[in-house]
Amino acid sequence: MTTTVVVTGLGIAAPNGLGTQDYWAATRTGKNGIGRVTRFDPSSYPSTLAGEVPGFVAGDLLPSRLLPQTDHMTRMALVAADWALADAGIDPAELPQYDMGVVTASSSGGFEFGQGELEKLWSQGSQYVSAYQSFAWFYAVNSGQISIRNGLKGPSGVIVSDEAGGLDAVAHGRRLIRKGTPMIVSGGVDASICPWGWVAQMAGDRLSTSDEPTRAYLPFDADASGYVPGEGGAILIMESAESACARGARIYGEIAGYGSTFDPRPGSDREPGLRKAVELALADADVAPGDVDVVFADAAGVPELDRIEAEAISAVFGVRGVPVTAPKTMTGRLYSGAAPLDVATALLAIEEGLIPPTVHVDPDEEYGLDLVLTQSRPAQVRTALVLARGYGGFNSAVVVRAVD
Amino acid sequence: MSTSEFTLDDLRRILLEGAGVDEGVDLDGDILDEPFEVLGYESLALLETGSRIEREYGIVLDEDLLTDADTPRALIEAVNQQFGADEPAAA
Numbered sequence A: 001m002t003t004t005v006v007v008t009g010l011g012i013a014a015p016n017g018l019g020t021q022d023y024w025a026a027t028r029t030g031k032n033g034i035g036r037v038t039r040f041d042p043s044s045y046p047s048t049l050a051g052e053v054p055g056f057v058a059g060d061l062l063p064s065r066l067l068p069q070t071d072h073m074t075r076m077a078l079v080a081a082d083w084a085l086a087d088a089g090i091d092p093a094e095l096p097q098y099d100m101g102v103v104t105a106s107s108s109g110g111f112e113f114g115q116g117e118l119e120k121l122w123s124q125g126s127q128y129v130s131a132y133q134s135f136a137w138f139y140a141v142n143s144g145q146i147s148i149r150n151g152l153k154g155p156s157g158v159i160v161s162d163e164a165g166g167l168d169a170v171a172h173g174r175r176l177i178r179k180g181t182p183m184i185v186s187g188g189v190d191a192s193i194c195p196w197g198w199v200a201q202m203a204g205d206r207l208s209t210s211d212e213p214t215r216a217y218l219p220f221d222a223d224a225s226g227y228v229p230g231e232g233g234a235i236l237i238m239e240s241a242e243s244a245c246a247r248g249a250r251i252y253g254e255i256a257g258y259g260s261t262f263d264p265r266p267g268s269d270r271e272p273g274l275r276k277a278v279e280l281a282l283a284d285a286d287v288a289p290g291d292v293d294v295v296f297a298d299a300a301g302v303p304e305l306d307r308i309e310a311e312a313i314s315a316v317f318g319v320r321g322v323p324v325t326a327p328k329t330m331t332g333r334l335y336s337g338a339a340p341l342d343v344a345t346a347l348l349a350i351e352e353g354l355i356p357p358t359v360h361v362d363p364d365e366e367y368g369l370d371l372v373l374t375q376s377r378p379a380q381v382r383t384a385l386v387l388a389r390g391y392g393g394f395n396s397a398v399v400v401r402a403v404d
Numbered sequence B: 001m002s003t004s005e006f007t008l009d010d011l012r013r014i015l016l017e018g019a020g021v022d023e024g025v026d027l028d029g030d031i032l033d034e035p036f037e038v039l040g041y042e043s044l045a046l047l048e049t050g051s052r053i054e055r056e057y058g059i060v061l062d063e064d065l066l067t068d069a070d071t072p073r074a075l076i077e078a079v080n081q082q083f084g085a086d087e088p089a090a091a
Helices: A020-028 A064-069 A072-088 A111-123 A141-150 A164-178 A195-202 A241-246 A274-285 A303-317 A335-352 B008-019 B043-057 B063-068 B072-090
Strands: A005-014 A034-036 A049-051 A100-105 A156-159 A183-190 A232-240 A253-262 A294-296 A323-325 A383-390 A394-401
Touching: A005 A020, A005 A072, A005 A164, A005 A241, A005 A335, A020 A335, A064 A072, A064 B008, A072 A111, A072 A141, A072 A183, A072 A232, A100 A141, A100 A164, A100 A335, A111 A195, A141 A156, A141 A183, A156 A164, A164 A183, A164 A232, A164 A253, A164 A335, A164 A383, A164 A394, A183 A335, A232 A241, A232 A335, A253 A274, A253 A335, A274 A303, A274 A383, A274 A394, A294 A335, A303 A383, A335 A383, A335 A394, B008 B043, B008 B072, B043 B063, B043 B072, B063 B072
Parallel strands: A100 A156, A100 A183, A294 A323, A294 A383
Antiparallel strands: A005 A232, A005 A253, A034 A049, A183 A232, A253 A394, A383 A394
């Protein structure tokens, strides 16, 4: 029999709320976290809006020993991991070190730290570059620092597949638990709102250039013109149901199914891979489309990608066949942090019986989606589907389910 | 910098700037003979510390020196020896 894998702890750092309570209070009421960039002066760039995490003061939350060696994203990931472990009621010091591992997603690494060191390199010389540049920028750094800080010596790793990576990491965490590690810290936290990170994101050619926070990121709207990037994400504590029950843990829900696909090459006449990823995830969870109470959309905000997603959802669930939401309209797209945050949000929706809204969007009826707009919709949520796609053709889907 | 002596206070400041301080460690305490490992500074922290000393004082520290100096006292002595080696020509 396959091990059931559950989530027992959440740690959230999002542009519309720092900490699970703040985030959920904001999200359920449609509070927007998108605004003009403050981490640097964006006036010379075509895109000027972002979702920035408010009120995060690393020095208040982490020992000074960690500050010179960490990027902003790693600091938020470390704090989110602290919160998630505390939420799960786990003190890692009390558990066997090899029974705990970490697998996070990353899409860019510590760009802000890297930018600072590169500036020193060209302006002052190589001897001014921090020794910590050797790892502080690196994709795997969040996994590494979480592992070191908490003494987690079990299997660890990082998944790099843009937004889809957030679900791929959760799926890999589930795989590691099924192979015998009782507890895995998973999820993702990204942040690269600095000039270097900004131009790297602009190179993808999908950033909105609107300067109106309520008109810039409009997935499934006829006025969709790209997305607003954000920072933050969520860290999840995953355990075997057996281990969670044995210690009497509070269980948010089960990671019940997963599917991932890769799109056919550009110009191919074959169908995009998203629908297949959904079908694989539903089959893995052994649920029928009619069992799904809500879909958390990837919501690219790019017309062609919105169309592909709407078609995939309608193909599986029927036209207007399932409530669909995109709370990320309040945060912007958080790259590897986005999907773990959606998984966390789905678990909170299950707990509260409330589907959070998609804000600012006036949906194009042609998409045939039952979008939950403006206000939360009360609903019994037992099973949720979370979708995420990555730049370059990645598609992933995860089914999250209530546990009786 | 024209300082001809590298002191414990200098080292404390550079450790703090370059690598911070671990929870539960009192850098202001009697640390002269505490191994760096016990103080929470591993090889990378010492590499960063060494590099900061080099650029601030305009000296070059031998790589082996940093790995061999396992306490603040040993590192301070080694840096001061380097001052002695470099200074006559400069003065």
